[in-house]
Amino acid sequence: MPPTIRTRVAIVGAGPAGLILSQLLADAGIDSIVVDSRSRAEIESTIRAGILEQGTVDLLRTIDPGTRVDTVGHRHDGIELRFGDEGHRIDFPSLVGRSVWLYPQHEVLKDLLALRLGAGQDLRFGVTVEGVDDGDPEHPAVVATDAHGEPLRIEADFVVGADGSRSVVRAAVTGSSTGGYFREYPFAWFGILCEAPPSSHELIYSNSDAGFALISQRSPEVQRMYFQCDPNADPSAPSDAEVWDTLQARVPGTTLNEGPVIQRDVLRFRSFVAHELRRGRIALVGDAAHTVPPTGAKGMNLAIADVVLLAQALGALLGEDDDRLIEGYAERALDRIWKAQHFSWWMTSMLHVAPDASAFDRLRQRGELSTVVESEAGRTYLAEAYTGWPTR
Secondary structure (H helix, E strand, O other): OOOEEEEEEEEEOOOHHHHHHHHHHHHOOOOEEEEEOOOHHHHHHOOOOOEEEHHHHHHHHHHOOOOHHHOOOEEEOEEEEEEOOEEEEEEHHHHHOOOEEEOOHHHHHHHHHHHHHHOOOEEEEOOEEEEEEOOOOOOOEEEEEOOOOOEEEEEEEEEEEOOOOOOOOHHHHHOOOOOEEEEEEEEEEEEEEEEOOOOOOOOEEEEEOOEEEEEOOOOOOEEEEEEEEOOOOOOOOOOHHHHHHHHHHHOOOOOOOOOOEEEEEEEEEEEEEEOOOEEOOEEEOHHHOEEOOHHHOOHHHHHHHHHHHHHHHHHHHHHHOOOHHHHOHHHHHHHHHHHHHHHHHHHHHHHOOOOOOOHHHHHHHHHHHHHHHHOHHHHHHHHHHHHOOOOO
């Protein structure tokens, strides 16, 4: 028999969701073990963008007063919607009294890993999880292989799948690794990192006849930009000059600061919500439970909102033997998840040019964009959803 380790909560996945959950549980006096198949270096070097909602930033400040979000991150008080060769700024503070922060996910992970390891968190890298044994419904167990190739079994009072879109834990909750509601979009983003000064101090979402583009930032020296492309596009095919010609054409009326392209990738667009978020004493959070297209900047924020609800529920269940919150976890989480799915779909459909779009479709889309920017109610809805709904 493999050696058995016992803990209150076994967390599979050392991404933002898993690490923040371990912190909130520790604050409630509940011990946990976090496992991840990757090394620490791999986790910290996986480059992913990050727009943090006001509520996410407030939470990071609470759990880590030294968070670098205020020193390395950048507060953004709005975005620009550009169409018809004109820009229209959506001012967040004046509309909803909130802002967002540009702070890449890998930087958040560096902060959280240092925080949890410094606090003595049992965090195990290089652990390959094979599944969850739920033969004892009160004490589910994570079945895995450790970094040395030895079998490992972690028996817990509760198991949490925070193991991303290819979740292994999901099958123990939904009965299938693919059990859920799914939608794939007919386009993707061609993303680049380039060495150049910022072209804008806030994000530009541009809808043009040539297609969509997003002009973002990363640092004073490195910028992140995207343009709509075919999902099967080869990121190595176009030259740097061709990439810049495409981006410039997608943002008419704006001159972009160009520079060497140092990274390229193609990001496919998918939406997914698992059929179930909890079964017994096993639950899903983050990308294991749902994914959204990146247009609405909801991915990491939605994961953290899941964690806040689950941490409250586990505190009541394991600390007070009160199962009311855990029984309501899925319903409460799904309320926000489907709002985020709608907002992400709405932003995506409003800004991208579908491959089969007709002249009617393009003119209707222009009317929709005009309606949003010319209406205080429309601008307020966008600002409210983009900066994040309160966690209830």
